[in-house]
Amino acid sequence: MPPHDNPEPHRAKVITTFQQKGGAGKSTIGVNVAAVLGENNPPSDPSDPDCPCPIVAAGIDLQGSLDEWARKVPEERLPFDYVITRGKLGELPALVKDPAVTRIIVDTPGFADIDPTKDLDAEDPLGSGPAAEAMREILALTDLALVPVVPVETLTHGPAEYTIERLLRPHGIKFRVVINNWDSGADRTRADLKDMQEWCEVRGYPYMPQAIRRYKIHAKAPEAGLTVIQYPESGTALRAREDFYKLALAVEGLI
Numbered sequence: 001m002p003p004h005d006n007p008e009p010h011r012a013k014v015i016t017t018f019q020q021k022g023g024a025g026k027s028t029i030g031v032n033v034a035a036v037l038g039e040n041n042p043p044s045d046p047s048d049p050d051c052p053c054p055i056v057a058a059g060i061d062l063q064g065s066l067d068e069w070a071r072k073v074p075e076e077r078l079p080f081d082y083v084i085t086r087g088k089l090g091e092l093p094a095l096v097k098d099p100a101v102t103r104i105i106v107d108t109p110g111f112a113d114i115d116p117t118k119d120l121d122a123e124d125p126l127g128s129g130p131a132a133e134a135m136r137e138i139l140a141l142t143d144l145a146l147v148p149v150v151p152v153e154t155l156t157h158g159p160a161e162y163t164i165e166r167l168l169r170p171h172g173i174k175f176r177v178v179i180n181n182w183d184s185g186a187d188r189t190r191a192d193l194k195d196m197q198e199w200c201e202v203r204g205y206p207y208m209p210q211a212i213r214r215y216k217i218h219a220k221a222p223e224a225g226l227t228v229i230q231y232p233e234s235g236t237a238l239r240a241r242e243d244f245y246k247l248a249l250a251v252e253g254l255i
């Protein structure tokens with residue numbers, strides 16, 4: 001049979017944020033990449049509130065409060081659909097096959113090796129239990145992992161390395177470090193950004209060319225239910241948004 005008569009089954013691309021340490025920006029990055037992709041990939045009938053969005057944000061637990069965020073959205077509808085699996089297995093693998101869905105952006109919680117006596121050569125550091133199984137399911141589906149690190153905040157650096165060396169590399173998962181929460185005004189020589197990039201380079205970790213700068217508007221956004229595409233117009237908002245447009249463009253180039 002010629003190849004065009006036997007097309008590959010549909011499979012949405014899955015982009016997942018992973019970082020063992022909390023607070024580095026997994027949820028901020030996940031929600032805003034979903035918003036930018038969603039703005040550019042609207043539902044086929046935007047006037048129909050039941051028409052599915054091709055872009056879906058997914059969370060495995062209530063942490064990160066995607067649900068809370070979405071309920072505060074001042075607009076009628078987010079530019080993406082979202083699902084929270086609460087760790088239930090099987091939902092994401094089914095969603096990947098949904099012909100209406102093209103991209104799934106998954107936000108994960110931090111994780112830790114819950115058994116310190118476990119052999120370092122053990123398959124992965126996720127431990128056991130339902131949350132670990134949910135994370136393994138996501139790992140198996142992920143096309144591109146995003147690992148946030150924060151310049152100067154060294155508490156995010158070791159856990160990023162751990163995430164990459166123990167979780168992503170052993171599973172052969174394509175990843176990019178995302179330098180987030182960079183205080184671009186603090187150091188005029190930009191040494192902190194350069195140091196962070198060098199940290200990646202010496203370890204052979206590819207990083208996204210666009211760092212996400214630190215802006216108060218991002219920190220206030222979950223409370224207001226806003227994503228970057230809904231920020232009110234201002235110079236700061238444009239710069240804050242620009243970082244995520246560039247990040248989303250880079251993501252699209254990698255999947």
Ligand SMILES: Nc1ncnc2c1ncn2[C@@H]1O[C@H](COP(=O)(O)OP(=O)(O)OP(=O)(O)O)[C@@H](O)[C@H]1O
Pocket residue numbers: 019021022023024025026027028029063064108109110180181182212213214215216217218219220221222
């Ligand atoms: N670029 C940024 N500028 C300003 N604030 C930011 C930025 N990125 C993240 N933050 C803020 O830092 C805090 C932690 O970010 P976020 O919730 O995205 O981290 P996380 O990795 O999802 O954490 P957890 O593992 O606990 O879910 C939040 O208050 C968020 O608003």
Ligand SMILES: [Mg+2]
Pocket residue numbers: 026027028063064107108109
């Ligand atoms: Mg989070």
